[in-house]
Each structure stands twice: as C-alpha cells, then as structure tokens.
Amino acid sequence: MQKLLGCTTVAAISLAFATEALATEWNVSLWGKRRAFTEHVEKLAELVSEKTNGEFTLNISYGGLSNNRENLDGISIGAFEMAQFCAGYHRDKNPSITVLELPFLGVETLEQERELSMALYELPAVKEDLGRWNATLLxxxxxxxxxxxxxxxxxRSLEEFAGLSVRATGGIGAAMEAVGAVPTSMSATEVRQSLDSGVITAASFAxxxxxxxxxxxxxTWWTTNLNPGTVNCPVVANTDALNDLPDAHRxxxxxSIDEALDHYVDYYTNETMKAWGPALDERGIERISYDVDALAAFEDAVAGPAAEAxxxxxSARGLPAQELYDFATSKLAELKGQ
Incomplete structure (x- = not known):
C-alpha cells in the first residue's frame, strides 16, 4: 500500500509540473487606458485564453511596463512579449512602415487600412526592418x-494655419508644415497638458x-474634413517568444488575429464614432469644414512632394523605398476596386 501511495504521489507531482510547464503568460505593454485603440488586443487576450482553456494568458499593462516611445526597445530585449507602438513616434526605428503614414495616401475606411497594413507587413523588407528589433508584426x-x-x-481657411502650433506626427506633420503650421511631435499622453497650458494650439488625433x-x-473647434492622413500603430510580438510558444498556443x-481585428473595426464603427458627434455637441465645439477646391489644392501641394521626399x-537608408511605395499605392487601388 505504501508503495502504491508513493507512486500515486509521484504521478500527481509529475502531472502538476507538466500542467505548470504548459501554462504560458505573456506581458503586453500598452499605454493610456483601455479604449477603441486597444480593443483588438483586449479581444485577442480573451480569445487566446478561451482557446487554450486558460493555459495561455496575455497580461495587459497600460503604461506599467514601458514608456510608449520605448515599447519597441522593450520588445527587442525581451522585457515583455507583446507591445503596441506608433511608427511616427520613432520613424528611424521602423522606417519601412512609415510609408503608411504618408499624407493623403488615400485610405478611406478602416477596412482598407487593415488590409493594406496586413499586406505590407508580409513584405520581406518590412519583416527584415522590424527583425532588427527581434519583433514580429502581428x-x-x-x-x-x-x-x-x-x-x-x-x-477658417487653410491660410490661417500659418504659425499655428500643432501636435502632429509622421506624414500629418509634413502636411501641417506645408500650410505653414508648426508641427510638434509628442506622445499621446503628453498632449492634453500641452494643449491646456498653451504649448500647442491644436492636436491631431483620430x-x-x-x-x-x-x-x-x-x-473650441474641430476640423471635420481636413483628413491629411493617419498613423500606423502595429501590435508586435518578441520573435523569440513567439517561436518558443507550444504549437497549440502559437x-x-x-x-485569433482576424477575429480580434473584426471586433476592433466593429467597436470603432458602432461605439466610438456614434459617441463622437454627441461628445462635440455636449461641449459646444464648433465644427470647421473646408472648401473642396482648397482641400484639393492642399492635397496637390503636399502628397507628391511628401512621397518623393x-x-x-x-532609399538613402538602403530600403527598397520605391518598391514599398508602389506596393502600398497599388494595393490600395486594388482594395478600392480601381
């Protein structure tokens, strides 16, 4: 009996160790607070846990793991396994994907932005670029x-942007500069204080x-149709951590990525955008719209020179820049049915 109990105990301990070995926890570095911008990561965590019966969990941190401008650095050294960042925060670290931040690229919908980004992320030059940081684009x-x-x-006119201090990153900053504004790059968490204190007069955001x-x-005011562009903010995984996952967890x-993105787009469309108009109305914020001809002239003055630059x-950095640009514009035309 003692021998039988001893064997049973050893088996139970071995099973416990095996179960523990199967459990995987990843730390995920985000910033700010939970919002539309992070809903796909939240959904991904939920789906991964469900599909693995809780054996694989994503521990999401809003600012507790890293500064948002240092998330890519944290990924590179394995400080955490997953992170979100914006290309315009540090274009020198991720130059290949900044093609998606060019002003007036022509993206019209969230679905187009999603498909264009996912296609670009698969290009060898882009993978190599992010690979320098041991990062895999998800x-x-x-x-x-x-x-x-x-x-x-x-x-009230594009001419009146001259001298205006604006928080604008990436290609949006280039567009603002073209109309005489003074673009300033700062992370999202710094903007409210800078606006309230008068360091900047306006801020560009979605x-x-x-x-x-x-x-x-x-x-006091909001531009309804300036539409100079957007920023590209991917979610990445530490490549070594991704490769080390058990097959079932990987x-x-x-x-789960497609389902997480489906949830994101639905949430942004049906929750965020429905709340936007009432939020402006409640605060008495004036909507400023610009003349179609003025906007066309703005685009003509900015888009071509920005792309050429x-x-x-x-290209001087060794990237196949023309190929990346041609891919982005042709893929977008395909998505738009042109």
Missing amino acids: MPSPMPQYNLVGMGEPP PHAHMAFGTIENA DALLG WIEDM
Missing part, C-alpha cells in the same frame, strides 16, 4: 483619418484619442 490598429481639435480662434486623452474638454494566438530619404 496586426495593425486601424484608425480613420486624423483631424484637429484646437483652442482659441479657429483657422476621434477615439481625442475622447480618451481629453483634448476635447477645453477645446496557433491560438495567430489564429520619403522615397529619396528611405
């Missing part, structure tokens, strides 16, 4: 065209971020 964070919230007297980071609380993670700059 999915984008599709956002609508950015517009400006501001304080004080609104710029609607969810204007609400999440409080830029509308003291604002399949659960990668096999990007191609020249990125």
Whole structure:
C-alpha cells in the first residue's frame, strides 16, 4: 500500500509540473487606458485564453511596463512579449512602415487600412526592418483619418494655419508644415497638458484619442474634413517568444488575429464614432469644414512632394523605398476596386 501511495504521489507531482510547464503568460505593454485603440488586443487576450482553456494568458499593462516611445526597445530585449507602438513616434526605428503614414495616401475606411497594413507587413523588407528589433508584426490598429481639435480662434481657411502650433506626427506633420503650421511631435499622453497650458494650439488625433486623452474638454473647434492622413500603430510580438510558444498556443494566438481585428473595426464603427458627434455637441465645439477646391489644392501641394521626399530619404537608408511605395499605392487601388 505504501508503495502504491508513493507512486500515486509521484504521478500527481509529475502531472502538476507538466500542467505548470504548459501554462504560458505573456506581458503586453500598452499605454493610456483601455479604449477603441486597444480593443483588438483586449479581444485577442480573451480569445487566446478561451482557446487554450486558460493555459495561455496575455497580461495587459497600460503604461506599467514601458514608456510608449520605448515599447519597441522593450520588445527587442525581451522585457515583455507583446507591445503596441506608433511608427511616427520613432520613424528611424521602423522606417519601412512609415510609408503608411504618408499624407493623403488615400485610405478611406478602416477596412482598407487593415488590409493594406496586413499586406505590407508580409513584405520581406518590412519583416527584415522590424527583425532588427527581434519583433514580429502581428496586426495593425486601424484608425480613420486624423483631424484637429484646437483652442482659441479657429483657422477658417487653410491660410490661417500659418504659425499655428500643432501636435502632429509622421506624414500629418509634413502636411501641417506645408500650410505653414508648426508641427510638434509628442506622445499621446503628453498632449492634453500641452494643449491646456498653451504649448500647442491644436492636436491631431483620430476621434477615439481625442475622447480618451481629453483634448476635447477645453477645446473650441474641430476640423471635420481636413483628413491629411493617419498613423500606423502595429501590435508586435518578441520573435523569440513567439517561436518558443507550444504549437497549440502559437496557433491560438495567430489564429485569433482576424477575429480580434473584426471586433476592433466593429467597436470603432458602432461605439466610438456614434459617441463622437454627441461628445462635440455636449461641449459646444464648433465644427470647421473646408472648401473642396482648397482641400484639393492642399492635397496637390503636399502628397507628391511628401512621397518623393520619403522615397529619396528611405532609399538613402538602403530600403527598397520605391518598391514599398508602389506596393502600398497599388494595393490600395486594388482594395478600392480601381
């Protein structure tokens, strides 16, 4: 009997160790607070846990693991296994995907942004670029065209942007500069204080971020149709951690991305955008719209030169810049049925 009990105990301990060995926990570095921008990551965590019966969990942290501008650095050294970042925060670290931040690229919907990003992420040059940081691109964070919230007297014509201090990153900053504004790059968490203190007069964001980071609380105006572009903010995994996952856990993670993105797009469309108009109305924020001809002239003045400058700059860095640009524009035309 003692021998039987001893064997049973050893078996139970062995089973416990085996079960523990199968459990996987990943730390995920985000910032701010839960919002439309992070809903796909939240959904991914939920799906992965469900599909693995709780054996694989994503522990999501909003700012507790890293500064948002250092998430890619954290991924590179394995400080955490997954993170979200925006290409425009540090274009030198991820130059290949900044092609998606060019002003007036022509993306019209969240679905187009999603499909275009996922296609670009599969290109060898892009994989190699992010591979320098031991990062594997998992999915984008599709956002609508950015517009400006501001304080004080609104710029009622494009000429009135001259001298205006605007928080704008990436290609949006280049577009603002083209109309005489003074673009300033800062992370999302810094914008509200900078706006309220007068360091900047206006801020470019997608609607969810204007609400999440409080830029509308003291604002007086909003541009409805400036639409200079958007930013590309992917979710990445540490490549070594991804490769080290048990097959079942890796399949659960990668096999949940499409569903997570479906949830994201649905949430942004049916929750965020429905709340945006009432949020402006409640605060008495004036909507500023611009003349179609003025916007066309704005696009003509900005889009071509910005693309040419990007191609020249990125080619000098050794990237196949023309090929990346041609791929992005042709893929977008395909998605739009052109």
